[in-house]
Amino acid sequence: MKPKGLMVVLALVLAGGIWQLMFSPRGSRASAHHWFDSNNPSHQAIEAEIRARLNQPDGQLIEGDLRKLDRLHLRNRQISDLKPLGQLTGLKRLNLHGNEVTRLDALTKLRHLEFLNLDGNQISDLTPLGQLSNLRHLHLEGNLVTSLKPLKNLPRLEQVDLNNNPNLTREEIDRLSRALPDCRIGHNNKPTTVQSTRTLETAIRQSAGGSTRAGRETLEVFHLNNGQVASLEPIAQLKGLKELHLRDNRVADLKPLSALVHLERLSLEENQVANLKPLAHLKKLEGLWLSKNQIRDLGPISGLTRLAYLDLAYNHILDTKYLSELSQLKGLYLEGNRITHLDGLTNLKELRFLSLDDNQISNLTQLAELNALKKLELHNNHVEDIAPLTNLTDLEELTLHNNRVSSLANLEELQELRILTVQDNLLENLAGIESLTALQRLNLQNNSVISLKGLGNLTQLAELNLANNQVEKLHPLAEMANLEVLDLNGNQVADLLPMEGLTALRKFWANGNRIEKLQGLEGLVNLEWLSLDDNQILSLQPLIGLTNLKRLHLERNGITDLTPLAALTSLKGLSLSGNPATNLSAIQKLTQLDWLFLNNCEVNDLSPLMTMTNLKILWLENNPSLTSSDIKNLQRALPNCRIHHNTGK
Template sequence: MSKKPFSKIVTLFVIIIFSIFLFAWNGEAVEDTGIIVFEDEDLKKVVMRSLSKPEGPVFRPEVENLTEFSIPSFRHYEINSIKGLEAFLNIKTLRIGPNYISDLTPLAHLTDLERLYIFENHIEDLSPLGKLKELRELIIRGLPPYKKGLPSGKYSGHYIEDISPLAGLVKLEYLKLSHQKISNLETLTQLPNLKTLNVAYNSISDLKPLTALTGLSHLDLEANNIKDISPLRGLKKLTYLNLIRNELTGVKHLSSLEGLQVLLLSGNDLRNIASLTRLVNLEKLDISDNNISVAPGLKEFKGLKELNISGNPIDDINFISECRKLERLLAFNCEIRDISPLRGHNSLKELFLHNNRITDISPLEGLNTLERLDLSGNSIENVSVISGLNKLKYLDLEGCGLTAIEFLKDLGSLEYLELENNRISQIEPLKKHINLKTLVLDNNQIKDISTLGELMNLKVLSLNDNQIENIDSLTGLNQLEVLYISGNRIRNIKPLLKLNNLSVVAIKNNQFKLDEDVIKKLEDNKVTVVY
């Protein structure tokens, strides 16, 4: 062989070796180099940050001691691939925030994983998880249909339907697969150690596979297509059961679940719940938005701490007189007139009675433990009893026919106050309410707001549809973030420029000449102006 061809071969070999070395150094390594290949540059940035490493490639030994790792949401990064995570062999806990990840194949190598939490990605195929035999906790939450503020088109059509790859994960104790399109639960019969199961927001109608899960203590089946709940009657260890928004017409099969402490049945078609009277350990019961008109059996639940009967045609709440441990009662959008059964309920902290037919609230006298009270939408004849409820932090009296608010002057603990849709003209009694953070006074007859200048902790103030001409007194409200003053008689909006923390202001339908300079300055300060 001549020297010339030989030298060419040597030269070519050197070039190839050098190229491979250079290629590896730039982070596109073959495995033998010890450099981890990250297909997604944003994932590499997350890893670099977790290692406090400013630059250069990531070597396998650098991640060997990691036992926990988290990938943040798309608001910080836009991660499409988790290739590279297969090198994190000792990881036990992995959290993946909302991103655009669809392929879980790299996780198949992480056989020491015990906890895997994946939120709002593009997951459809669970096959790579079948090898993760040490998993104790698994959460894969799909995207709720009501979620806002997300990049358009990024989340459509990505749901899990087949859960059969999970069949061998016998150590699973906690499983959450919500907001998917799962209809078949047969695989769960092979997961005998499950204690918590959440398959809310799916397409489930058949619960028969759950009969095998006798160790379940927490079961969430919200928003499915369930009519028959008879398979649940043998789950005697259940303490929490959520059946909100299904297609139930009866609940007799739940009567054997005497260990239940929390039972949620809102949004079904129930008319009678008498069969639940054996559930004497209940502490929280939600039967809202059904068709229940009478519920005398509720008096048996003497340990109840929280009860929601809202959205039912109930007019008689005498049963509540027996529920002396109640701390929270939601009974809005009903037909209630008489609230005398509430008299002496000194454990009540939260009471929501809006949109009923209540005129007499004297039974509330002496309920000094109340912190939240909503009586909006009732035609109350005498509100003076409220003046003694001095622990109130939240009060809503919208549309109660109020003309004066003198009764509020000593309620100095108030942080949230809503008085819209009344006939109030004087707000002097609010002068000392320095703890107020949210104040809503829309649609009244208010002209003078000078009193509000002393409420230094206000963050949200709504004064729409009044008779206000001057807003100078608001300039000292340095904590104010949201201000609604549409529908008034304001002529000068320059005082708004002194509100340093303002983020949103609505000024439509006033009498000022549009001051584009002021609006521009506000917008330059990142204030959203609605005009």
């Protein structure tokens, strides 16, 4: 071939290659269409939420974009198949509350997960969670869990909610508590079936002091929670009842209650109630708790004008117009419904507490004159305009996370606010926040904030969450002498010197920033928890005086010298994975360590660990210089330690 012809061919080949790189569906720009089965309702629900999160109602979803998602909210979507979620490997927060999930296999690759809500599903096996070593918060209320063994390998867990898991034994919960002593474990561990000696009739006889008619008619308070009561016929005889508590049963028909005209407090949470007509004549009711039922129509209770507390959370309510006459209400719980408009709430001038979380609300005009409100919860709605809240000057707590709020300017008159949550919104600046000088807890996670201008006035702050913003400079924090908890994960911070005066700080997270030097932390002697994963740290010398530290996370930095750690003898947990450290001699002095992470290091000598008999969990995966013989020798020295490794030599 002539040189000129050859050059033409080469040019065409190169052009074709460039064309492929630009337009090929492979790689990070590949379509994610194959992740979703268009005939699978679960996949459809997941895809719809992903599109909403990306603000992409149509067109091709790109794999690379999806893997950058760090949070997803899929509450009450009737999801049973989680397969598409397995591809979202960047997820840090995942909410699957109130679905139909039975298997968690798809979640095993979500190694960055920190928050996982699985409340109200049908999960029994937690094995797939055993590898999610970054989990900090796990919610499992209302499932069928039997074994907690997989959770014992998750030393970062701070909170686990296990309420209403009927198959869990107290022994199983106690074992987890011993394995994770720093984790808050919530449970009620009560039986969910009425024993044969505790049928409804028997319970009534025992409460009434016998089977006499007089005893039954004078009984004023009756409790039978956590049973399998379906029929309330025996209750109809208790004419004098003032309080009735039947939470977590199988009640659907309320007709037997229609004659109990002296009732003042009625609790029927977690039943199967849909029709409220039998309650229409119970005019003395002051407190009514009906969360987690199947209620749509509120018309029958529109005349119960003595009600002070009404809980209708997690039902199927579409509107609130029938509540307009309940002007004595002080507490109203409507979270987890399908409410779009707030008609009827304007008249509720006595309200102190109002929960509207997890609805579809965009317009807050009806709340503008509820001047007695102390606490207002609006997370997971469609709110953009918060101007109607301007005059609610008694508000002490306001929750707005996961909405579409872009400005806080309308809150500047709310000078009684103690707690403000605005995470997962569209904030780019903090204008207006400088007036909220009473704030003690502020959550601004997952916005686009660059400048912290205005925060300097908030000297009463004890907790501040700025995770996943674009913050670079910390100077406005310098005067926050009362700050105890600070989260700066996922920002652009390089300089920690402005923090040197934050001497009350107990917990500090700054994973995924640009930190090279730790100057500024030397005097923070009250620190108990410090997390600095995914930075560019080389020297640990400034930490040498932080002797109250109990948990220290330094994964994926450039640390080679561990010598300064020898002074931190209060440490219970230490994570050094992904550093080029080889010499573990300094760690040998940390005799209180319960868990130690050394994955992806350059460890070649385990002898310093041989005497660390308090170790319960040790991770040593991907240390190529270690042999199986090294691991066996260490296991013999530490028989009570679970050693995770993939050494095959």
